[in-house]
Amino acid sequence: MRKNFDVLVVGSGASAANAAWPLVEAGLSVGMIDPGGRDETYAPIVPGDDFRTIRRTDANQHRYFLGDEFEGIPFGPVRVGAQLTPPRQFITRGTEERSPVEAGALQAAQTFARGGLGAGWGASAMPYTDADLADWPVGRSELQPHYDAVSKRVGISGPKRDDLSPHVGPLESLMPPSRIDSNADWVYRRYERVRGELLARGFRMGQARLAVCTRRHRGRGPLGYGDMEFWADQDRAVYRPAFTIDELATRGAFHELSGLMAVRYRENPADESVEVECLGLRTNESVTLSARRLVLAAGAIGTARIVLESLGRRNEPVPFLTNPYTYLPCLVPSRIGRRTRDRRHSLTQLTMIYDPDGTGRNAVQPQLYSYRSLLSFKLLKESPLPMRESIPLIRAIQEYLVIVGIFHPDFPSNGRRLLLDDAGTLVIRSGSVECAARRACEDRVAGFLRRVGCMPLKRIDPGPGASIHYAGTLPMRGEAAAGPLTCDADGRLRGGKLVVVADGSTFPTLPAKGLTFTLMANADRIGAALAKEMAS
Amino acid sequence: MNGDPREFRILSRYLIGARPSRQLAERYERACSSLFRDGTRSRALNAALRWPVLAGPLDAACGLLAPDDALRQRLLVAAAILETTTEHAERFLPRHRSRAAIAVLVAWHGTRAAANVAVGIACFGLLPLFAGKR
Ligand SMILES: Cc1cc2nc3c(=O)[nH]c(=O)nc-3n(C[C@H](O)[C@H](O)[C@H](O)COP(=O)(O)OP(=O)(O)OC[C@H]3O[C@@H](n4cnc5c(N)ncnc54)[C@H](O)[C@@H]3O)c2cc1C
Numbered sequence: 001m002r003k004n005f006d007v008l009v010v011g012s013g014a015s016a017a018n019a020a021w022p023l024v025e026a027g028l029s030v031g032m033i034d035p036g037g038r039d040e041t042y043a044p045i046v047p048g049d050d051f052r053t054i055r056r057t058d059a060n061q062h063r064y065f066l067g068d069e070f071e072g073i074p075f076g077p078v079r080v081g082a083q084l085t086p087p088r089q090f091i092t093r094g095t096e097e098r099s100p101v102e103a104g105a106l107q108a109a110q111t112f113a114r115g116g117l118g119a120g121w122g123a124s125a126m127p128y129t130d131a132d133l134a135d136w137p138v139g140r141s142e143l144q145p146h147y148d149a150v151s152k153r154v155g156i157s158g159p160k161r162d163d164l165s166p167h168v169g170p171l172e173s174l175m176p177p178s179r180i181d182s183n184a185d186w187v188y189r190r191y192e193r194v195r196g197e198l199l200a201r202g203f204r205m206g207q208a209r210l211a212v213c214t215r216r217h218r219g220r221g222p223l224g225y226g227d228m229e230f231w232a233d234q235d236r237a238v239y240r241p242a243f244t245i246d247e248l249a250t251r252g253a254f255h256e257l258s259g260l261m262a263v264r265y266r267e268n269p270a271d272e273s274v275e276v277e278c279l280g281l282r283t284n285e286s287v288t289l290s291a292r293r294l295v296l297a298a299g300a301i302g303t304a305r306i307v308l309e310s311l312g313r314r315n316e317p318v319p320f321l322t323n324p325y326t327y328l329p330c331l332v333p334s335r336i337g338r339r340t341r342d343r344r345h346s347l348t349q350l351t352m353i354y355d356p357d358g359t360g361r362n363a364v365q366p367q368l369y370s371y372r373s374l375l376s377f378k379l380l381k382e383s384p385l386p387m388r389e390s391i392p393l394i395r396a397i398q399e400y401l402v403i404v405g406i407f408h409p410d411f412p413s414n415g416r417r418l419l420l421d422d423a424g425t426l427v428i429r430s431g432s433v434e435c436a437a438r439r440a441c442e443d444r445v446a447g448f449l450r451r452v453g454c455m456p457l458k459r460i461d462p463g464p465g466a467s468i469h470y471a472g473t474l475p476m477r478g479e480a481a482a483g484p485l486t487c488d489a490d491g492r493l494r495g496g497k498l499v500v501v502a503d504g505s506t507f508p509t510l511p512a513k514g515l516t517f518t519l520m521a522n523a524d525r526i527g528a529a530l531a532k533e534m535a536s
Numbered sequence: 537m538n539g540d541p542r543e544f545r546i547l548s549r550y551l552i553g554a555r556p557s558r559q560l561a562e563r564y565e566r567a568c569s570s571l572f573r574d575g576t577r578s579r580a581l582n583a584a585l586r587w588p589v590l591a592g593p594l595d596a597a598c599g600l601l602a603p604d605d606a607l608r609q610r611l612l613v614a615a616a617i618l619e620t621t622t623e624h625a626e627r628f629l630p631r632h633r634s635r636a637a638i639a640v641l642v643a644w645h646g647t648r649a650a651a652n653v654a655v656g657i658a659c660f661g662l663l664p665l666f667a668g669k670r
Pocket of ligand 1: 010011012013014015016033034035036037083084110111113114115117118119120121122123124125260261262263298299300303306467468469470503504513514515516517519
């Protein structure tokens with residue numbers, strides 16, 4: 001194994017892949033340290049057909065729909081990521097033992113997978129605007145070229161203009177929007193009829209911006225509308241960070257160092273190098289690698305562990321952000337009895353923004369999906385009726401059922417903190433939960449949904465952390481607010497010179513929009529700044 | 537036994553009115569051993585297996601009074617196994633029906649559900665009397 005690199009990048013998720021890209025482009029030798037977990041069981045057995053055809057013809061379907069250990073049959077309350085189906089469960093495998101977390105009721109999903117959580121993400125890609133970035137040391141204009149670079153790399157689709165445009169800002173090289181399904185089509189038409197009234201009340205709707213190729217792009221796509229996105233990467237249309245790593249792997253300067261977990265690093269100011277101590281996950285042996293610079297992108301939780309361990313900051317709390325999240329299963333009653341287009345995708349169809357005070361700061365983001373490919377037995381569990389009666393009823397109304405997931409913003413003032421204790425366990429202490437304000441806001445969203453023809457049936461609160469959006473552990477701050485365990489505007493960890501952080505750890509706040517498009521743009525920005533500095 | 541073939545036959549017959557293949561029964565048995573390692577049972581489950589005609593009423597009662605009862609859990613596993621087969625998938629796949637047909641369907645199954653609930657709640661209350669009886 002080669003041991004000296006210009007740059008070592010820790011992680012292989014959306015942040016790491018997009019931070020590595022400009023470094024490799026600049027001709028630097030880059031080593032990517034990652035445990036490298038993969039799914040070798042299910043991916044090869046999912047056929048390339050659409051959902052309905054598979055259901056009718058594939059005798060092996062139970063293997064990936066239910067899992068070989070029947071891990072796809074859920075018991076207990078709705079918890080983290082219903083989209084983490086058996087073929088996606090490799091994403092979180094193996095983390096509890098190597099990276100223990102004690103988070104009480106909070107769900108802290110960690111990953112040791114090649115491609116990170118992005119191996120199963122829902123690809124909803126909303127950029128942040130200046131209002132979202134109000135407490136950040138960088139604004140949209142600094143991020144803009146990187147949103148554009150990432151759009152070209154990963155492929156973002158969406159409408160050029162609609163009511164969401166003020167909350168999206170300009171995006172170059174958008175692919176045409178994906179085709180929405182029959183429920184979304186209906187709801188959107190209803191919205192158009194009452195949009196004046198809803199806009200005046202701070203509620204707007206548009207088609208989802210998705211990291212999905214709706215036309216052929218870099219050997220991927222176009223989206224085939226087979227409705228299998230939660231189970232497989234059939235047409236490679238939905239962006240996965242592993243695709244970027246595959247592309248990087250074709251460059252001589254890039255080295256994937258799989259099977260390693262970074263434990264701690266040490267900066268050597270004398271020879272301007274940084275050493276990273278890793279654990280070989282197969283051999284259990286320690287491996288030390290060195291480079292001129294280190295980029296940490298192990299996810300907000302993983303990076304915090306490495307930094308706190310390396311700097312000897314045990315028992316020192318850092319902030320922890322995660323978007324509060326609620327589901328509203330809804331019926332679209334006026335569509336009942338109407339025909340539904342069979343070809344569709346399972347991802348977000350419509351995105352909404354409710355900005356109660358017009359500042360953008362407290363805006364929430366509801367997203368609408370249709371329910372089908374996650375299978376109907378999961379709905380049986382939620383039905384209070386006898387199962388025998390539920391089966392035909394669900395069958396008759398399932399096509400008119402939508403799920404609206406509401407994301408709320410999160411701020412460091414929530415009081416939630418993460419620390420590394422003496423035993424090496426990451427402890428996350430839940431902060432204050434503003435239930436009343438959140439509920440009131442959700443009630444108003446439910447009212448808007450009724451106006452556009454969606455009847456909420458119940459409210460499901462899957463608990464803190466269920467959004468699987470984590471951030472804020474080592475926030476970027478301007479010089480005026482600089483402090484230990486913070487980063488500067490280029491992601492450089494204060495107190496040292498050679499380490500930059502390129503993942504969600506650096507986010508000072510967490511707007512309600514999904515963070516990953518901004519993670520990637522910010523990682524690209526940080527990688528580009530580092531490449532520039534190393535060249536000079 | 538944890539999830540034996542007879543149990544699956546009774547639950548499938550109740551759920552979809554069909555007799556499942558041996559292969560599916562084996563799959564059910566494997567699922568039960570992997571999901572219910574301690575083999576937890578309940579009075580409602582034992583009664584539904586002893587008197588299959590009570591499966592509907594007891595399921596209805598559990599749906600309201602004890603949604604996590606072993607009977608509901610076993611029914612969920614049986615439904616998941618049936619749904620993910622080519623033989624039975626069609627019974628679960630969404631099917632287009634007219635508004636009127638859906639109204640009739642809702643009325644019919646709603647009435648049956650209500651009747652099952654009424655009988656089921658009475659049976660559920662009587663279960664302790666039969667506890668331990670075989
Ligand atoms: C089901 C699901 C749906 C989602 N949907 C959306 C969505 O629609 N929109 C959106 O914006 N976001 C979504 N997300 C969130 C999104 O996936 C994450 O925000 C994003 O992938 C985080 O990327 P990351 O690279 O910063 O971190 P991670 O994905 O956490 O990657 C961390 C990487 O670091 C590696 N690593 C960890 N510890 C170590 C270590 N000690 N040494 C070496 N390597 C290490 C891991 O193997 C991994 O490769 C979703 C997530 C899930 C699970």
